[in-house]
Amino acid sequence: MDMNILPTVEVNKIVKVVLLDGYVDEPTCLGVPPYISPYIRYTAGAVWTANPQAQIRYFTIDEVRKNVESFYKVVEDSDLFIVVFGVSVPGKYLGGKPATPKEIYELTLKIEKPVKVVGGPAAKFGSGVRGGIVVRGTGMFEEVFDLIVTGDLEIVIHDLILEKLKVNRVDPTRIRETAHSIFEYAVKGARVVTQHPRYPRVICEIETYRGCSRKITGGCSFCTTAAYYGLPDFRPVKDVVSEIEAIYRHGVKYFRLGNQPDLFAYQAKGVGELEFPRPNPEAIKKLYQGIRNVAPNCYLWMDNVNPGTIAHYPEESREIAKIIVTYNTPGDVAAFGIESADPKVIKLNNLKCTPEEAMKAIEILNEIGRERGWNGLPKLLPGLNFVFGLIGETEKTYELNYLFLKEVLEKGLLVRRINLRQVLVFPGTRMWKVGTTFLRRNYHLFKKWSKRIRDEIDIPMLKKVVPAGTVLKEVITEAYFGKRTYARQLGTYPITTVIPDELPLNTMLDVKVIDHQARSVIAIPYPLDINKASIKILSAIPQIGKKRAARIIKNRPIKNQKHLETILDNKTLAKQIYQNYITKK
Numbered sequence: 381m382d383m384n385i386l387p388t389v390e391v392n393k394i395v396k397v398v399l400l401d402g403y404v405d406e407p408t409c410l411g412v413p414p415y416i417s418p419y420i421r422y423t424a425g426a427v428w429t430a431n432p433q434a435q436i437r438y439f440t441i442d443e444v445r446k447n448v449e450s451f452y453k454v455v456e457d458s459d460l461f462i463v464v465f466g467v468s469v470p471g472k473y474l475g476g477k478p479a480t481p482k483e484i485y486e487l488t489l490k491i492e493k494p495v496k497v498v499g500g501p502a503a504k505f506g507s508g509v510r511g512g513i514v515v516r517g518t519g520m521f522e523e524v525f526d527l528i529v530t531g532d533l534e535i536v537i538h539d540l541i542l543e544k545l546k547v548n549r550v551d552p553t554r555i556r557e558t559a560h561s562i563f564e565y566a567v568k569g570a571r572v573v574t575q576h577p578r579y580p581r582v583i584c585e586i587e588t589y590r591g592c593s594r595k596i597t598g599g600c601s602f603c604t605t606a607a608y609y610g611l612p613d614f615r616p617v618k619d620v621v622s623e624i625e626a627i628y629r630h631g632v633k634y635f636r637l638g639n640q641p642d643l644f645a646y647q648a649k650g651v652g653e654l655e656f657p658r659p660n661p662e663a664i665k666k667l668y669q670g671i672r673n674v675a676p677n678c679y680l681w682m683d684n685v686n687p688g689t690i691a692h693y694p695e696e697s698r699e700i701a702k703i704i705v706t707y708n709t710p711g712d713v714a715a716f717g718i719e720s721a722d723p724k725v726i727k728l729n730n731l732k733c734t735p736e737e738a739m740k741a742i743e744i745l746n747e748i749g750r751e752r753g754w755n756g757l758p759k760l761l762p763g764l765n766f767v768f769g770l771i772g773e774t775e776k777t778y779e780l781n782y783l784f785l786k787e788v789l790e791k792g793l794l795v796r797r798i799n800l801r802q803v804l805v806f807p808g809t810r811m812w813k814v815g816t817t818f819l820r821r822n823y824h825l826f827k828k829w830s831k832r833i834r835d836e837i838d839i840p841m842l843k844k845v846v847p848a849g850t851v852l853k854e855v856i857t858e859a860y861f862g863k864r865t866y867a868r869q870l871g872t873y874p875i876t877t878v879i880p881d882e883l884p885l886n887t888m889l890d891v892k893v894i895d896h897q898a899r900s901v902i903a904i905p906y907p908l909d910i911n912k913a914s915i916k917i918l919s920a921i922p923q924i925g926k927k928r929a930a931r932i933i934k935n936r937p938i939k940n941q942k943h944l945e946t947i948l949d950n951k952t953l954a955k956q957i958y959q960n961y962i963t964k965k
C-alpha cells in the first residue's frame with residue numbers, strides 16, 4: 381500500500397490516547413532517558429495518521445512513579461492506553477529506571493475504562509530485568525491487557541484505531557510489509573518529542589534498518605535480531621532524513637543512528653547471498669550529508685557496528701569511518717559486539733568475528749577516529765561488548781577475553797568503553813536449549829574476571845581516552861550521590877563526570893578533568909570562578925587541599941594571579957592554578 385494514501389478514520393469522535401513509556405533497551409535500540417525510542421514516535425505517528433484529531437498524552441514511567449494518582453485520572457479519561465516497554469540488554473541507567481513486568485502488571489490492573497494495549501520488546505520477546513536469567517513470557521499480561529502486540533506496535537495501533545478500537549478485529553501479530561511502511565508514522569510521530577520531560581534535551585534513537593545478514597548462517601546463538609527479523613530491510617535514505625527533519629523542526633537536535641545491528645552495512649550489497657555483504661560508502665555519505673542538510677546544527681552519533689564487516693572490507697570501512705567523522709559529533713562510539721575472544725566459544729555460538737578480526741577492526745577505527753574534537757572527546761572510537769554464559773564457556777574463555785583486552789591496551793589502542801554482560805536467554809534463540817547452564821556454573825568466574833578487567837584495563841584506558849586536564853564541554857548536571865553531582869554530556873555512552881560538590885541540577889557547563897575512578901572521571905567547573913567556588917571544589921584542585929582552599933576563601937575576592945601567589949605562598953603553584961583552571965584557554 382502507498383503510505384501517502386493511508387486511510388484515516390472518519391473523525392466523528394476525538395480519540396484520547398495515553399502512551400506510557402516504560403523504556404526499552406535492546407541490542408539495537410535504546411529508549412531510556414535521555415533517549416526516546418522509535419517505538420514511541422512511530423506509535424504516536426500511527427495514531428495521528430489514523431486520526432489526525434487524536435489527543436495523545438505521553439508519560440514516562442518515572443513521571444508516573446512521582447504522581448500515580450494524577451496519571452490514573454488522565455488514563456481513566458482516555459479511550460486507549462498503550463504501554464511500551466522491555467529491556468533485553470539490562471544495564472544500570474542514570475537517566476531513568478525501566479519498568480518491570482510486575483510493575484506494569486500492577487499499574488494496569490487498576491485501570492478500567494480505556495482499551496489497554498502492550499507492545500514493544502516485552503510483548504514481543506518477554507522481558508528480563510537483569511542479565512543471566514531466562515526471560516519471562518507474556519502470560520501475566522493476558523490478565524490485564526486487551527491486546528498484546530507481538531507484531532509491530534505502530535502497524536497494529538493504526539489498524540486498531542481504524543477498527544474503532546475493537547480489539548477482536550485486529551491481528552496483533554501483523555508486521556510492517558517493508559521498511560518504507562513506517563515512513564508516514566515516523567514523520568507524523570515526531571511531534572510527540574515535545575512532551576518528553578527532558579525536552580528539548582532528548583536524544584532520538586533513529587532506525588536505519590533491522591534484520592541481520594548473518595541470518596543465512598543462523599546468526600549468533602543468543603541474538604533476537606536474526607531470530608525475529610530475518611534479513612536486513614533497509615530504510616531509504618530519504619525516509620530517515622525526512623524523519624530527522626521533522627523532529628528537528630519540533631526543536632530537538634540530538635540524534636543517534638543506533639537502531640540497526642551494523643551501521644557500516646547500511647544498504648550493503650549482497651544481502652541474502654553473503655554473510656558479510658559489501659559496505660556501501662556512497663549510501664552512508666548520502667545519509668550523513670542528507671541529515672546535515674536538513675538539520676545543520678544537530679548533534680549526531682551512531683551505535684552498532686559488526687567488527688567482522690570492517691575486517692572483511694577494510695578499504696570501504698576506512699572510507700565510511702572518514703565520512704562519519706566528517707559529519708558526526710565527537711565522542712561518537714561504534715559499539716562492536718565481539719562477545720568472546722575464545723575460538724571455541726566463537727565457533728559453538730556462531731559469533732561474528734575472530735579475535736584477530738576484532739583487533740584489526742579496532743586498529744582501523746583508531747586510525748581514523750581517535751583525533752580529539754571540539755567537545756574534548758575523540759571523534760569516533762570503538763566500544764567493546766562481551767557476553768558471558770555462552771555455550772562452551774570455560775575458565776579459559778575468561779582468561780582469553782582478559783588477554784585480548786590487555787593486548788588492546790598494550791598496543792596503545794583506544795576504546796571508549798568495555799561492556800561485560802551476562803547473557804539473557806530468549807525463546808527462539810539457540811541459547812534457549814542450554815538456558816543459564818554455563819552462566820550459573822561460571823558465575824564466580826564472571827565476578828572475578830570482571831573485577832580484574834575493571835581494575836586493570838578500564839581505569840588505564842579511561843586515563844588515555846580522557847586524560848587529566850581535558851576540558852569536557854557541555855556537561856549536564858543530572859543527579860546527586862553522596863553530596864557530589866553526577867553529570868554527563870549528551871551523547872552516546874557519555875562519560876560519567878563526578879563533580880565534588882552539589883551544583884544546581886539540569887545545568888549545562890564545561891568541566892576540566894582532574895582525576896579518574898572506575899568508569900568515571902572527577903572534574904571541576906571550567907573556567908573556575910575562584911571567588912565563588914565552594915571549599916569542596918577548591919580543595920579538589922590538585923595540590924590545593926583544604927588548608928589552602930580555606931586561605932583562598934578567607935582572602936576573597938582574589939584580584940589576579942599575583943594576589944593568588946601571595947595568598948598561597950607558592951609562586952609556581954599559584955601560576956599553575958591560575959593558568960590551568962581559572963583562565964580560559
Ligand code: SF4
Binds near residue numbers: 592599606686717732
Ligand atoms: S551479527 Fe550476531 S549479534 Fe549481530 S545482529 Fe547478527 S546475529 Fe545478532
